[in-house]
Amino acid sequence: MTMSQKCYALLVGINEYHPQSVGVTPLKACLNDVEAMQNLLEKQYVVPTTYIKTLLNKQATRKNIIQNFREHLTANADENTTVLFYYSGHGSRQSLPKAFQKYVAGTSREHRREETLVCYDSRARIGNRWIEKDLADKELAILIKEAAQKNAHIVIILDCCHSGSGTRSKTQTLSQEIQKREVEERAIQDALHRNYLDNYYEQMWEEKGEITLPNSPHILLAGAQKDQSSWETMMGGKRRGVFTYYLEQALLQNPHLTYAELFSLINPRVIGFTEKIYRYQNPQFETYHFFNAHSHFLTGATTSENRKLYGTKMVRSEWRIEQGEVHGLASAETNPTIEWAVYENPKDEGPVALAKTTQVGLDYNVVEVLKGSLNPDQNYLAELRSLPVQQLAIGVNLNPPPADLASPLFKLTEDKTANEQLIIDQEKDNYTITREGIKLVTGKYDSVSRVSKLERIARWHRILDSYNAQPQLFHYEDFPLTFKVVGDDMLAKTVINAQDTLELTSEEGKYFPKQEQRKEENTWAIPYKITAQNLSEYEVYFMLLHLDPFYGIEVYYNGSIPAKTNEIVLAEGYGLFPDEQLTPTIDRFKLIVSTRELHSYLFTQKDIREGFNKPTKRTGQKIPDDWLAKVLEVFTTKK
Incomplete structure (x- = not known):
């Protein structure tokens, strides 16, 4: 496959850490993972060798990773370039400064953590001094922002643990040596005095008295969730990271996969393999700031067909497709003829099977195969063929x-x-x-x-x-959703029931002084903040959607919320902009509360305008699947 645009890649792999590292065990598969990724790029995507930079073992110091990200990726970035950052090594967590805690649900020490990449030298101690720091996720966000400012297509792949609570020991399971890719967290200052990259956040705090996180268009493919371990073992005759191995295999079989299709294929494979060895690893897949999950891997291209294909797999002796009630699929009783075509690969001319929905769950539907046959050990992709009632x-x-x-x-x-x-x-x-x-x-x-x-x-x-008329566990009043206009306490609305509205009048120059009006629409902007609470006794998942008036959908927040969480910031917008075509302009914010984690890419979509660019662990308690949703409509009119 020849790339339709340039691709610059920075591949980092660390098996051996600094000899004076404290509490870090060596790994065995990371260099193999980097070699596999380099071969994939060169042979499957025809990326020139000179466009691929590798940092292995002692080359992968904190300074070198940052420097090469900027000099190899960002320096070569433009609107016709894909930049890929891949990391295989140890991951950890560290305490979160108070200035960032408004973005984190829960008040316990366990919840208030940020994720880090453990660099070659970031756990080395000489005398009483650490010679370097881990690379924090909020520092990686700064590097991503710098590349995004040059309009590059940005892909981040991390095969490491996102948890700091586990051991670093090796264990024998089913005659295979399994190892975690994580180290325990390092004690650091619990305040904003740790000197983040270039003092970026410290300067922001001094100038504005608050911290906002960069929100740049990119996609994250990670080996595990924030509270999970990422595993390596023998696979395909070599020591490999489980996540990277299945990622590589899927792309070797079909390099034309979209990101959504890729995740739909590898996610159940990673989960299934790790469950067989009595471990559990659930990969993370997140898109940020209107990154198109349905574009093709690395190229960012979208086909004119724009087909929507959904992951299909065997679960507990029944075939499931990843579309359910929360995605707006009516029950099989209400809509008895929901039909699907099932494919092995998205490029196949014809389906291998035809299926019909027999049951609709929270985030999936169960199907009966009517024609053809499916292999229970294989994953497929399904396309909707019939939905007459809806x-x-x-x-x-x-x-x-x-x-x-x-x-x-x-x-x-x-x-x-x-x-x-x-x-x-x-x-x-x-x-x-x-x-x-x-x-x-x-x-x-x-x-x-x-x-x-x-x-x-x-x-x-x-x-x-989509809504749940009769939640089993939840009550709407337990999840207040509040919209506030920043700088005007009188303009706020809290949604208690299923739906509410708020009318705003935009006055030119009211909220942003002239020096902050970088674009014409900023003169009419209304800055806002959206918060929510979980007053229930259950740990739940919040997903906040923004449905814009031109039919685009973006996920503003997606994460677990501990029981009895008083308030968490779900979104902070630079401003709502009234559109010249639409009076009033209606922006809809939908909060979905569920007992199960939902995948963002199954909701997001671009709007219909041509070429338009827009500016924790579950509890052990066994509870049934449940969900509810509430919507706030914000009407904005120019004065």
Whole structure:
């Protein structure tokens, strides 16, 4: 596969740490992992050797990692470049300064931690002095921001532990030597005096009196969750990291996978393998600031077809597809003909099986294979083929509707009262999409692209409208969601029940002085903060979605929240901007509360405008799956 754009990679692997390191055991698979990743890049993606920089063992000092990130990745970054940072080695955690704790749920010492990469020299002690510090996740965020400012496509892959609570010993399991990639946390100052990279946060604190984290477009593929261990063992005849091995194997079989497809394939394989050796490792997959999870690995390219494929696997003797109630899928009783086509690879011309939904769960649905056969030890990808009861009605001005615009997600109708309307000229050269009479987008007619946009509209409505009418455990009043205008205590709204609204008036220059108005829209911006509470007796997961008026969806927060959490910041926005086309402009914020962790990439999507760029452990208590959702609609109008 030839890359459609340049790719610069920095690959870091550490088996042997500084001889004076304290509490760090050597690893055996990290150099093999780096070698495998380098071969994958050179042979499968034809990345020139000179574009790949490796730092192995004693080369991987803290200073060298930072310097090479800036000089090899950021210096070569531009809008036609992918930058890849890969790390294989020990991971750890350390105490979190108070200035950052508003972003963390829970008040215990265990919760107030930040993740770190253990560099070659960051645990070495000479006399009474540590010679270096770990590379903290908030420092990596600074490096990512620098590359993102040059509009690069940024990919971060970390195969290390994100927990600091486990041992570092080797154990024998099923005749295989298994080893964790983690070290215990190092005692450091519990205040903002540890000198983060370039004193970035310290200077921000002195200038503004508060800390905000960089939020740059990138994707994170990590070997384990924050409270888990990442394992290495013998795989394929070599010592390998479990996560990197399955990542490499999936991309060797199909280099054209999207990030979402890649994760759907490797996640169950890593979980399944580690469960067999009596361990548990659940990879982490997160997109940040409108990074498109449905673009292709490394290239960032998106196909005109824009097909949505969902992971399919055997769980407890039943086939499950990763679409459920929280994604807006109605029950099998309400919608008895939900049908799927199942593929081995996204590029396959035809499916290997056809299936029908028999049961809809919180975040999955159970299917019965009607035609073809599936291997229980293999993972697949499924495409929705029929959803008749839940099709969104979209008006169209042509009779009959164009046959090339068929989709299981929507149906075209002559109904002129439908909120969304598709207007096509008689020559089928141009089209316009409107909502309630307001023109949203217009352009050249192309059936494949039009279907993609209309499906995004239908999917947006399905996710917005999904709710649980009868939660078993939860009560809406236990999860207050509060929207506040920064600098104006009178403008706030707390959502107690399932839905509420807030009306705002944007006044030019009210919140941002002239020197802060870097862009025209900033003169009308309304700065905001969104917080929430978990007053229940259960540890839960919060996911905060932003559904914008042009049908884009972004995940603003996704994480576990301990029981009795008084308040946590879910989002801090530079500002809501009223759009010239839409009066008022309606931004919707949806909080999903669930007993199960949800994957962000199954919710996110780009809006329908062409070429537009937008500015912990579960408790041991056995509880049933449950969820609820509440929505705040914010109406913004110019004064």
